[in-house]
Amino acid sequence: MDSNKRLKTDIVKGGHYAANLDAEADETYDEQFESLVHGMLVRLGEDPRREGLTRTPLRVAKAMDFLTSGYGVTAEEVVKGALFEDDCKEMVLVKDIEFYSLCEHHVLPFFGRAHVAYLPNGKIIGLSKIARIVDVFARRLQVQERMTNQIADALMEIMNAHGVAVVTEASHFCMMMRGVQKQNSSTITSAMRGTFERNASTRAEFLDLIRR
Ligand SMILES: Nc1nc2c(ncn2[C@@H]2O[C@H](COP(=O)(O)OP(=O)(O)OP(=O)(O)O)[C@@H](O)[C@H]2O)c(=O)[nH]1
Numbered sequence: 001m002d003s004n005k006r007l008k009t010d011i012v013k014g015g016h017y018a019a020n021l022d023a024e025a026d027e028t029y030d031e032q033f034e035s036l037v038h039g040m041l042v043r044l045g046e047d048p049r050r051e052g053l054t055r056t057p058l059r060v061a062k063a064m065d066f067l068t069s070g071y072g073v074t075a076e077e078v079v080k081g082a083l084f085e086d087d088c089k090e091m092v093l094v095k096d097i098e099f100y101s102l103c104e105h106h107v108l109p110f111f112g113r114a115h116v117a118y119l120p121n122g123k124i125i126g127l128s129k130i131a132r133i134v135d136v137f138a139r140r141l142q143v144q145e146r147m148t149n150q151i152a153d154a155l156m157e158i159m160n161a162h163g164v165a166v167v168t169e170a171s172h173f174c175m176m177m178r179g180v181q182k183q184n185s186s187t188i189t190s191a192m193r194g195t196f197e198r199n200a201s202t203r204a205e206f207l208d209l210i211r212r
């Protein structure tokens, strides 16, 4: 559907898609999705015709499209051409990249920060592209471990880097709002590739930098 494509394109560009879509608020966005949300509202005992809920199926369809927009794009596509030849040999680290994802078990948010480092091998990458790669994999139904690994593998492949290190720290709503109901736990997962995997002092330098 055209509106779907436009939404995904705007999201990929980090654009303010909401303004665009609000102009179309009275139109159907995704009939099938909206009908599922309508059914869910009925199942919850709600009246989908009451004022506050009439546009809710439309809003949920749009929100879910945004939150899963990572399916519509690859890491290579968001990097585009932002790779630059450079003989820098030292570690490049972008830390505290906030992300929001959805756990695949309960479709509830998990969110936190990602720290991503690489050891260049003849080229460097536009720094914002590292954050965009994080979003490509966060905006899907995920488990934190897989998301962390996917970010590391994508960067390793795109850059042919000597090494990549990714650490993510997250809180999971499915452990907070429901289930075990633990409000203060956080989960840390890591993925070490190349030199970061082989060399303890390189790994230690990375871990020290992200702790500061
Ligand atoms: N490893 C991993 N587990 C996750 C992640 N997100 C949610 N989970 C867990 O997925 C598990 C699903 O377990 P189930 O026993 O099938 O589901 P459940 O009955 O809803 O489990 P509870 O959350 O313990 O109530 C839970 O232990 C969640 O905490 C994640 O990113 N990584």
Ligand SMILES: [Zn+2]
Pocket (backbone or CB within 6 Å): 103, 104, 105, 106, 107, 108, 172, 174, 175
């Ligand atoms: Zn969950």
